[in-house]
Amino acid sequence: MNELGTFLRARRGRLGPTQVGLPPATGRRKPGLRREEVATLAGISVTWYTWLEQGRDIQPSRQVLDALARTLRLSSAEHSYILGLAGYTALPPAADTAADAPAHVQRLLDVLVSSPAYAVAPDWRITAWNAAYEDLYPNVATVPAAERNLLWLVFTDPYVRDLLPDWETTSRRFLAEFRAEAGPRLTDLAQSPVITRLLQISPDFRDGWGAHRIEGFTSRLRTFRHPRAGVLHFEHHRLAPADQPNLHLVIYTPATEPGGRTV
Template structure:
């Protein structure tokens, strides 16, 4: 009513390849906590050094490949990093669907979805399930090649001035 409603995103709009400068500064300020920012199409558009330690390939992936769904379903490092990859990959897709809301019917035409349908059998199978599940903060377990098994709580925030951008922050689990 007051003109503050976010404008709906369209799946065919190009995503920003870089987080706004103030969002990147916030990510950097969270130095001890692996953190990243994702655009509405789940392009990873910002991250901090701690996230690079957890997932080094984020810094070397090209902008068109730096999409969370793409990386979860195609990067062998991510598959090895997630001991529960089968469950986690399907849950990410269900969360992606939930966030798409009214755009869900248009997602099949999105470039990343089309590429995943062509190259990833696990993605094709999961895509056919049509499962939808909202994001919840939860414990995440990673099998890091150097640090071993690490546990974090997984949280998501949205900046008030960029409500379509999500910041994901991993905080250590005690013990």
């Protein structure tokens, strides 16, 4: 607990009274908040908070650490840090289904010249893609933004059905992966306009959704039947940028055919 106490003391020293709604400091010998001020604002005893800073052998509850994080105006990363120091799991990333991929993610996709790649938000909107992916699936650039959702495209675009020789298997697997990723956010995501419309117009989606399959993502070989390039084989990977955990980058790297020939 020594590191936790040192960190709390450092953050307390960098925070002024007016930043937490207290009157301006007068006559203080040291900058920052006093221990009793932090304890009062967090709703804990001064003695308990003092023991925390001193590194005493005590175990703060998660609720106490959450209260201290609010009081000390900790960032999400700092909040997760003190939870980890006390042996608790980090904060889950906040859902942000509206955010587009930032410019640095687009630049990363663009350098993957020979690998079709795109970024998806938690609701599976496609928020960015590279030229290789547009070559594989040209409609991604022309479809209305409201319909540029992976689930919508898989279940409604005839081009995608023709592109995927194993469409029935892949479409069901996508649904199972979507449910697995959504987890506790599934109720909110299920009320999105895309899911609502798919349930209304697509019997295949409705049947798959009602099956309630759950399957985690695994990298695997994917086969595409391209109208110009013919049969293409890729290895399917998915990554999450450390600074954009709500985005998934889907990357298809050139693979070999079952017989071993490089595509």
